Amino acid sequence: MKNKLKQIFLIFIIALLSLSATGCGKKPSPVSTTNIPTNASGKVEIFTWRATEYEDLFRPYAGVFMESNPQVQIWYDQQGLKNYEENTTENIAEDFKPHVWSIPVDWLPDNQKKLVPMPDGLLGENTRSVDVIKEKILPGGDNDIYDSIIFDNQVYALPFTVDTLAIFHNRSLFRKALERWQQAHPRVANSEPSEEELRVTKLLTGPPKTWNDLLELIPLLTVRNGDQIEQAAIALGNVDNIRNADDIVQLMIYQNGGDIVSDGAEKMAVFKSSKVKENGELFYPAREALSLFSSFSDPTKANYTWNKNMPDSVEAFTTQKVAMVIDYPSFRNELVEKYANLYQNLDMVPISPVFQVSEEDAPVNFASFSVETVTNAAKAQGKVGLAWSWILGYMKTPNSQAITQTLLRPSPFKSITEERAKQSYGSISRQSLTARVTYKRHHVEFDALFNKMIRDVTENGQPIDDAVNQTNKLIDDLLKKP
Incomplete structure (x- = not known):
């Protein structure tokens, strides 16, 4: 796919109209760009890459950020998912771009070494970013949303929305x-x-x-x-003609009381495990899920x-x-x-x-959702603080409220979602409060193995327990793979 790099220019009168509509009229504090390389026009460039979201949503926020930081130029590239991860990895390896990279949340573990966590102090003097983010972002079911963006007690990403099935x-x-x-x-x-x-x-x-x-x-x-x-x-x-079939089966496993991957530092596949009912009877959540799904x-x-x-x-x-x-x-x-x-x-x-x-x-x-990250390309060019400040500019609470309201999708912010959940139309927002997220390593292979398990049961006639035990071992090996 031929990428068309789009510079976000904002004419002042359009900015005024947009700002009143989105609630982002308050200028953010200027960000220091001392000793950061500039282009031929004397601008410090921030390249933002996204796969599927909408450029128009970011125009007003980019305009406000650039007005407060006239030495900064925001560039936006909407690429589509095809070869997105591969193209980005090659560019980051050359310390080139992007500086801000939006990716699916289940790509994070595979790409952690390419990313730079949010520095402390950006969300207030003498504050730890992880403490503030845990206060503001939805925890999700079993704290899965926290756990999906925080590694080694550092914030590596911010959710753009929290989409649930x-x-x-x-x-x-x-x-x-x-x-x-x-x-x-x-x-x-x-x-x-x-x-x-x-x-x-x-x-x-x-x-x-x-x-x-x-x-x-x-x-x-x-x-x-x-x-x-x-x-x-x-x-x-079925798998091949049903979008999100693997996510649906994982949802069913969680709903039956099971887990996909264990908590803790050492990750293990655990979906073959049994659970005990209140009456003491053993049951197998994955077996129950696949049995119903395949029926x-x-x-x-x-x-x-x-x-x-x-x-x-x-x-x-x-x-x-x-x-x-x-x-x-x-x-x-x-x-x-x-x-x-x-x-x-x-x-x-x-x-x-x-x-x-x-x-x-x-x-x-x-839940499955995109997250905002800062890459090693920003680190190589001394732009980490600037890149994270740009993310925080369009992700702050009133802006998230406006963006997610426009998209009719749940906000990742606890205060917004809890308020929307009280409304008669808030049923989808309420789901975000109890959303599970599956940890994945080698996410392409992980998804392929899970889909193969479903296909083996629904089309190839493999007994459910055999398919579950075999796939559990293969995914367990995958989680241990470097």
Whole structure:
């Protein structure tokens, strides 16, 4: 992909309009650039590389930062994920760029040696950055969000948002399912609805809250023509035509009380481990998760609704071949941008909390998000403090509130998310409070092994315990690999 480096210029009158809209009108304190190399125009350059986020969001914040630091020029490069990690690694090795690098959170352990932690004192005189960040950023479930960005008691990254898996559903297909049921079960004239009709009507008012509710919905939403599935209830049960299949299975393992990788300094794969129920009975969270996940593509099971011949889950959703998909809040933006004929704005995309095991138990969710980091290229050029100050400029609380509100995605800041969680529309923000994050080393191989485990069960007929034990060993070896 040909990269187009884009310099962020901000005309003053546009800046005034933008600043009032975003709440970033207060100037940050100038940052010293003494002894930092400059370009031919006498400017200290900060190169910011991102994969998928939007340049327009950063214009006002770059404008404010450059107005306060007229000796600084911010450059922005939106590259896309293809070869993103490889291209960046090559540039950092040459001490060239970028200085600020946005990456998926599960890339952090593999790239820690390429990064420079946030210096102490940037968030207040005589303050330790790790103490302030722990105070302000969401901890997540089991402190996973903290643990994903803090290594050796130093802050290596800041989350841009905290995206959690959620349910997207097609309201029209739910309405049609209710109409089909009512036509097949006509009510006697002037009679009250039966208990069964009330149950079905309640089920089809929106996406289910628990996995058991989902199982009740499967036959209502699935439309078959003989052995062929014409419309699926939900995209679950395979790997290759379901986006985020590995994340979904990991979520299910966490929800069953399991873990993927152990805590502590020495990381080990632990998802093959057993747990003990309150009644003393042993059970295996990964076995339970894979058994349920694979059942959705098993023609011998009652909840069969998907198979490998179905289109990609995104295509299936946009062509009304599936009633529900599990994806991240960023999927809303994708739907509005690529399928404007179906969704004119973000508010038109129904999004709901992901299924839980029980409404009574504490919810368990799964997060994947991008983080902001500073690279060794900044260190080589004496720009570490400046680069982190630029990140803190657009990541401070009011700016995060404006950006995440524009994107309709959860903020990483505790104060914002806790406030939004109190609102009637705050269900997705609430999920961030209990979000788990999986630690990965050699993340490409890690993901490939996890996907292979699912594929071996769902398509190749391998017994679940064999697949889990084999993959647990392979990932354990991967975690120990230099």
